[in-house]
Amino acid sequence: MTLALSGKEIAKQIEKQFPGSVVESTADSLLVKAESLLEIAGYLKSTRGLDFDYLTAITAVDFLDYFEVDYLLTSLRRNHSLLVKTRCYGRENPTLPSVVSLWRGADFQEREIYDLFGISFEGHPNLKRIFLWDGFQGHPLRKDFL
Amino acid sequence: MVGKSKAMEAAKEIVIKTEPFVVNFGPAHPSTHGVFRMRMTLDGEVIVDMEPVFGYLHRGIEKLAEERTYTGCIPLTDRMDYLASMSNNFAYVLAVEKLAGIPVPERAEYIRVIMAELQRIASHLIAVGAFLNDCGAFMTPFVYMLREREKILDLFDMVCGQRLTYNYMRVGGVSQDIPDEFIPALKKFLKEMPGWINEYERLLKENEILLARAKGVGILSRELAINISASGPVLRGSGVKWDIRRADPYSIYDRFDFDIPTGTVGDCYDRYRVRIEEMRQSLRILRQAMKGLPPGEARSDVPHLIRPPVGEAYARIEAPKGELGFYLVSDNSIAPYRFHVRAPALINLTALSDMMRGWKIADAIIIFGSIDICMGEVDR
Numbered sequence: 001m002t003l004a005l006s007g008k009e010i011a012k013q014i015e016k017q018f019p020g021s022v023v024e025s026t027a028d029s030l031l032v033k034a035e036s037l038l039e040i041a042g043y044l045k046s047t048r049g050l051d052f053d054y055l056t057a058i059t060a061v062d063f064l065d066y067f068e069v070d071y072l073l074t075s076l077r078r079n080h081s082l083l084v085k086t087r088c089y090g091r092e093n094p095t096l097p098s099v100v101s102l103w104r105g106a107d108f109q110e111r112e113i114y115d116l117f118g119i120s121f122e123g124h125p126n127l128k129r130i131f132l133w134d135g136f137q138g139h140p141l142r143k144d145f146l
Numbered sequence: 147m148v149g150k151s152k153a154m155e156a157a158k159e160i161v162i163k164t165e166p167f168v169v170n171f172g173p174a175h176p177s178t179h180g181v182f183r184m185r186m187t188l189d190g191e192v193i194v195d196m197e198p199v200f201g202y203l204h205r206g207i208e209k210l211a212e213e214r215t216y217t218g219c220i221p222l223t224d225r226m227d228y229l230a231s232m233s234n235n236f237a238y239v240l241a242v243e244k245l246a247g248i249p250v251p252e253r254a255e256y257i258r259v260i261m262a263e264l265q266r267i268a269s270h271l272i273a274v275g276a277f278l279n280d281c282g283a284f285m286t287p288f289v290y291m292l293r294e295r296e297k298i299l300d301l302f303d304m305v306c307g308q309r310l311t312y313n314y315m316r317v318g319g320v321s322q323d324i325p326d327e328f329i330p331a332l333k334k335f336l337k338e339m340p341g342w343i344n345e346y347e348r349l350l351k352e353n354e355i356l357l358a359r360a361k362g363v364g365i366l367s368r369e370l371a372i373n374i375s376a377s378g379p380v381l382r383g384s385g386v387k388w389d390i391r392r393a394d395p396y397s398i399y400d401r402f403d404f405d406i407p408t409g410t411v412g413d414c415y416d417r418y419r420v421r422i423e424e425m426r427q428s429l430r431i432l433r434q435a436m437k438g439l440p441p442g443e444a445r446s447d448v449p450h451l452i453r454p455p456v457g458e459a460y461a462r463i464e465a466p467k468g469e470l471g472f473y474l475v476s477d478n479s480i481a482p483y484r485f486h487v488r489a490p491a492l493i494n495l496t497a498l499s500d501m502m503r504g505w506k507i508a509d510a511i512i513i514f515g516s517i518d519i520c521m522g523e524v525d526r
Binding site: 001002053054055056057059061062070072076079083103104105106107108109112116129130131132133140141 | 200201204206208209370372373374375376386388393394395458460462469471473475483484486488492493495496497525526
């Protein structure tokens with residue numbers, strides 16, 4: 001059984017390393033600041049005992065006030081998982097750091113979010129629309145589209 | 147004599163100058179298994195770079211789902227990986243049940259496992275058959291495998307009256323109990339199928355052409371497979387023993403005894419072998435599930451309109467093509483606020499360009515075929 005790690009426990013560890021980076025933590029998820037997302041992701045991937053070597057999925061949700069981007073991480077070696085969330089504000093040009101440098105599995109998924117939500121990922125090697133054509137107006141999965 | 151050696155000297159000095167050029171492969175090409183397009187940069191026949199282009203079958207399923215009730219989304223899931231609709235149904239209803247806390251009767255759990263494993267065999271038959279088609283074994287193995295898939299489709303036809311988009315599972319169970327003639331038909335199938343698999347093996351396992359074309363071709367290393375979040379036979383072909391049915395058992399998979407076949411080097415041949423072995427393991431699970439099938443209800447009492455509490459849930463299964471997950475967000479209305487699909491076929495394609503680089507066009511088709519994708523799921 002994949003053990004879902006408690007966000008509270010991990011939050012304590014992360015707060016020690018990067019003070020002020022965790023916004024909120026619950027039993028099953030962890031909400032971190034967008035600025036420190038990349039260093040926290042790197043820490044989760046390379047720290048012994050955590051070893052999150054596998055990025056299961058990335059997805060975004062539009063809550064109108066902000067976009068929530070969720071990272072589902074799994075460790076194949078230790079068989080545990082964690083849900084890391086982050087928020088980005090503003091509807092004109094929301095931006096997040098890209099995690100492709102850590103997990104290449106993020107490549108198409110970040111492009112998908114860029115295409116359908118209009119969230120840019122800084123540091124992505126090939127950020128362009130994936131399903132819709134260039135020149136398409138708007139981002140369909142936003143709640144204010146149509 | 148002197149003249150000849152002079153000519154040879156001159157020939158040695160000629161350097162063939164080549165220049166990379168771009169070829170559009172697909173979207174409408176028999177080897178792309180749907181409408182997939184590859185922009186290949188070639189140097190002669192050798193692939194220098196490849197860029198996949200998606201979106202030709204994008205129907206906006208995730209957006210459509212936001213305007214349908216939770217039950218109304220089930221037919222949409224059928225239309226993603228249409229070669230494994232039962233598995234899609236299964237993952238989706240698991241996610242809704244997790245979100246809303248709906249119990250499932252024991253009998254329904256067994257029926258679901260039987261359907262999911264039959265679907266795995268059906269999907270792998272297409273995957274292996276199409277892969278051999280790509281290898282050049284024109285149509286013969288493919289039609290052999292369609293013959294057995296037909297028997298599975300007959301079984302599905304019995305339980306839900308459909309042969310492609312089943313729409314069979316429901317939140318809290320399955321749409322209807324299996325008919326009386328199903329179990330005898332399944333027994334007959336389970337008796338015959340090992341012989342059919344042996345027949346493919348006799349034809350193909352040591353087949354020189356298959357070995358020459360698939361062994362050592364399109365290697366996906368273990369590290370890269372994990373790094374690109376590959377799953378299913380692609381990940382296991384690279385030697386990672388990771389199967390959601392075992393690693394994170396859902397439904398009642400912890401009750402069954404089965405092995406997880408893995409490859410060693412991660413080439414096309416390993417991925418093909420993993421699929422063949424998985425069919426045998428699925429038969430093992432089917433036999434156990436058929437034996438354990440309890441009497442009782444096939445569906446629990448679920449309100450017509452489901453209103454899950456505010457929150458989110460992620461449920462995943464080991465679909466034939468890999469880890470299929472549904473991420474649902476609820477705002478306590480009758481429709482999902484967000485409906486996200488973790489499509490294994492799309493993510494498995496991440497490393498395709500790495501696997502193809504340096505190989506010739508004919509190999510590229512095999513490498514692509516060995517990943518086993520379904521465009522309905524890639525583009526959604």
